Amino acid sequence: MAMKRRACIIMMACLIMTMLLTGCVKVVQIGHEAEITGNAVFNASENVAGIWESQAIPQLEKKAVDLPQFLAEANGNLKSLAGKYGRYSMGDKGELSYVVKGQGRITEVNQVKKAGTMTLQLDGYTGPIKIYLQIGSVYKGSAVRDSLDFIKYEDYKNQVDWAKVSQSIHDIVNKDVVGKQDLKTIQGKTVKFVGCFSADKPDEILITPVELSVQ
Incomplete structure (x- = not known):
């Protein structure tokens, strides 16, 4: 019991x-x-959409330096102008990015890979550095995000959210900037652009456009 x-x-x-x-x-x-x-x-898409037209584009337009002028000043060393025009992704370290503007003729459109590009013959420049505009659908780097003064790594909870911001920027670029162009007929035409690039190669500039129009 x-x-x-x-x-x-x-x-x-x-x-x-x-x-x-x-x-x-x-x-x-x-x-x-x-x-x-x-x-x-955290919703990166809403975060970016909320600042794109009101803050991002005005700041990038204001910061953009004429690319022919930039290349003349750099004289072959793209990192030499970091203090004058550049911004590092993490304060004083990380990727070095610049905001530039200009116009030129599209000599080739390459969409064989997902990370498509257009080759640009820049007006006012005849040097050896190759210049490309990214056209997606995959975009390399994070130059646009890293060029914006009000977007700082320490303001985000983790690296995943930080990366999502760049991806959401690329989504807007792909839809609202590149997506509005007829890439099938753009070769041979003159385009005007504002965009950002990271100085990670000495002989090549890969620009992510934030404004792009056929002249």
């Missing part, structure tokens, strides 16, 4: 513990986690 009574007590205790634990568990619908944790899920 004593053993049976002890078994009943143990079973009752387990049942009570189960009920208590179950009572503490709340099922949360996906996307509503912030209601419980207080931590809102």
Whole structure:
């Protein structure tokens, strides 16, 4: 009898513990986690869309230096103008990016790979550095994000959110900048652009356009 009574007590205790634990568990619908944790899920697309036209484009237009002038001043060393025109992705280190503008003739359109490019013959420049405009659908680097003064790595929770900002910028570029051009007929035409590039190659400039128009 004593053993049976002890078994009943143990079973009752387990049942009570189960009920208590179950009572503490709340099922949360996906996307509503912030209601419980207080931590809102970061939405990079909304974040970028909210600042693109009102803050990003005006700042990039203001910072943009004429590319022929930039190349003349650099005299073959693209990193030499970091203090005058550049911005590093993480304060005083990381990727060095510049904002430039100019116009030129499209001599080739290459869409064999997903990271497509257009070759630009820049007006006012006859030097050896090759100049390309990115046309997606995959965009390399993060020069646009890194060129914006009000976007700082330390303001984001983690590196994943930081990367999502750059991806969302590229989504806008692909849809609203490059996507508005007829890439099938653009070869041979003159284009005007504002864009950003990272100085990671001494003999090549790969520009992500934020403004692009056929002249």
